[in-house]
Structure formats: C-alpha cells, structure tokens
Amino acid sequence: MAYTTKSPWILHYDASSCNGCDIEVLACLTPLYDVERFGIINTGDPKQADILLITGAVNDQNKNVVKQLYEQMPDPKVVVAVGICACSGGVFRDCYNILGGVDTVIPVDVYVPGCAARPESIIDGVVKGLAVLEEKTNKMKEAKR
C-alpha cells in the first residue's frame, strides 16, 4: 500500500461557496468526525497537500487562483469537488460570472454532491479519492522504473 494514502494532507479552497460546504468540511475535523484518525491533516500549504478540496463554483475572478493552487501541488494529487456547486455550478450555473463546476478549470477525480454536502459524504468522497491517489502513486512509481 502506498504511504500517500496513509497520510493524505488536504488543502481546502473556497471558490465561491456560500460557506455551507466549508462549515461541513471543517466539521470533519471536530471530535465527532475526527478525520485525523486517518492521518488527514487540513494544511493551508499547497506544496505539502495531496488532496485539493474545492467548494463552490468557479468564477472568472478565481479561475487562475484555482489553476495555480492545482499546479503548485506536487504529484501525486487528487481533486475532490465538494457540494453541488463545485460539481456542476448548482443553482448558480447560469449566472453571468460563473464558469461552472470545478472541472471546467482543472481535472476533478471525485464529485461529492449535496447542498450542503454532509460531513459523512465528504469523508466518503475523500476515502474514494484515496483509491485514486494510490493508483496515481503506483503509476508514478512505475514511470520511475
């Protein structure tokens, strides 16, 4: 098993969320859910992160920020779109300033729907992301050989 999946560090970015999903993401860190059980740390540093959790739809103002955060993360990395806005743009998808879901800007590996996404489904999404992370790690190792 790849060690990446035993200590996935998360970078949480709020694209243009109403903060509903953000509060649920932070709820995962509280004693009730305690994601640090799985070695998950909510880091603020893209260079040390393995999983990018994005909440909210992407707009014209922050598409470059999202791209830059993604590029600053070292491989292997996984993107998890949390909440229906991050998945598809949600109710905001027809707004003039909204580009749509996160996948319009960067490749997304796991979609977690919900408004707001519940902590259980966010943890579930991250665990699904771990499987993708392991696959990517193994691919990287094979490429090295």
Next chain:
Amino acid sequence: MSDLDWIIVALVYAVLAPLAGCILAGVDRKISARMQGRRGPPLLQPYYDVRKFCEKEQITSNGVQDFYVGCYLLFVIITGILFFAGQDLLLVIFTLTLGETFLILAAYSSGSPFSQIGAQRELYAAMAFEPIFLLMAICLYLQTGSFSVSDIVWSGELPSIMVIGAFLAFVIGLTIKMRKSPFDLSMSHHAHQDLVRGMTTEFSGRTLAMIEVSHWYENIMLLGMVALFIADGTILMTVLGIILAVIVYILEIAIDNGFARMTWQNALKSGWVVALVLGVLNVAVLLYL
C-alpha cells in the same frame, strides 16, 4: 574515547534516535488529540508522513535550499553524537546553533513571504533560548567543575538542588526550542496558523522529510540534556533521568495544547526574563553560596 567508541556511539545514536523520536512525535499527536476529545492518528503517523513525503514529486523553489536543509540535518545529528559521546557541552550548544542557522538560511532562501517572516521569528526565538542554554552550561560547570558532558555525569555532584533554577529555565527554554505553543511563532504542526506553515511553507517532498527527521533527532538530544541534570552514571539515575525526560516532554505537550500563540515580542521578553531571573540567580547562588 577511542575511535571504536566514537563509531559505536555515532551508529547507535544515528539509528536509535530517529526511532525513539518518531514514537515521541506520535505520542505527541495522540496526547494532543486526546486533550481535544479526539481519537487521534495512529502512533506511527509521523513515520507514515515521512514515508509519504519521500513518495511525492520533488518541487524545489531554490536549488540551494536542499543543501541548507541537508546541512541542518547533518549538524543536528553531529550535535547528538557529540552530546551522547560525552563531549564539551559548549561545543554541543554551538553546533546546535549552527544547525539552527542552516534551517533559518534555508527558510530565507525560499521566496515565500510566509517563510521569510517565519525565519525572522525563528531568529527571535533563537535569541530567546540561546541565553538560557548558555546559562545552563555555566551552572553545570560551576556545580561540577567541568563543561565536558562525561565529566559532569561522573563528577558525583549531580543531582543537586543547587541547579534547580537552571533546570526550570531549561524546561521553559525547551518550549521555545521545540516550538511549542505559546512559542510556536516560526512554524507549527497545528493547522491554520497566521503564517500557514511558517519556515517550511516552501518545502515539500524529501526536503520536508529531512526537516521532520531532524526534529526527531533534535528532540532526543534535548531530552538527553534534561536527563543530564540528574545523571550520576548509575543505572538507577539513568532510568530516572529517562522518566524525568518523558515527564518534561508530556508537560511540553500539555503546555502546547493549553496556550495560544504569543507575539514574538512577548516570546523574546519571556525568554529573557526567565534567563535573567532563574539562570542568572542560579549562577549567583553557585558563585557566592
């Protein structure tokens, strides 16, 4: 010491210190989690973290920073070997400072403003704990008549109530040196601080792994210094010394979780007040009583 003794001490320290340091770091995270009402990560989580760093792609913002971080690791290991081989305590403290300097240089060499402010604050932290460490060495010299760690141990003058001031000052200095709250100004393992990851903001992959492993080595060496205060060469006092070191470490974790971060001005003031009151008074007592 003969050449063979040196090699044995060096090998034993180089192999066993990171093992013990890793478990101590795991205990730290476990106790912190329990204090916050959480289950916490597995005991070996710091080991998993370091292995993960080694699996990641290597991103370096400045070619020279890996060299500096490598030197930091090297000098931290040399410090520990010198200490456990029973060499001069002053040499140990100066080598430790040299390692610290390399870490600060590494933080300065990366372009990130978070890292630069972290490096600046680390310099203030160094200003706060260096006097405490030096006064500790002077107190041990005045008590035992030698700066050499092995002479201090075999002098028969320790444990003594006469160095209690230096010991208390050292425990408080340890909070600054180990970067525990309220003195975790320059970098912290806790999430979401004002400086993101402080000095390590630009470090990832193997560079970050080297910094983590250096902390393991450093913690063991610092806890060794705690045990030195009651060491007299017998097995009983060695065991008691280890127990004392573990108690001090758990105390540091409790302090870490019980306080919010101070400003660097307050950290510097606390460091100097502790050094002046406890350290200098202890020196005065040893000189004139």
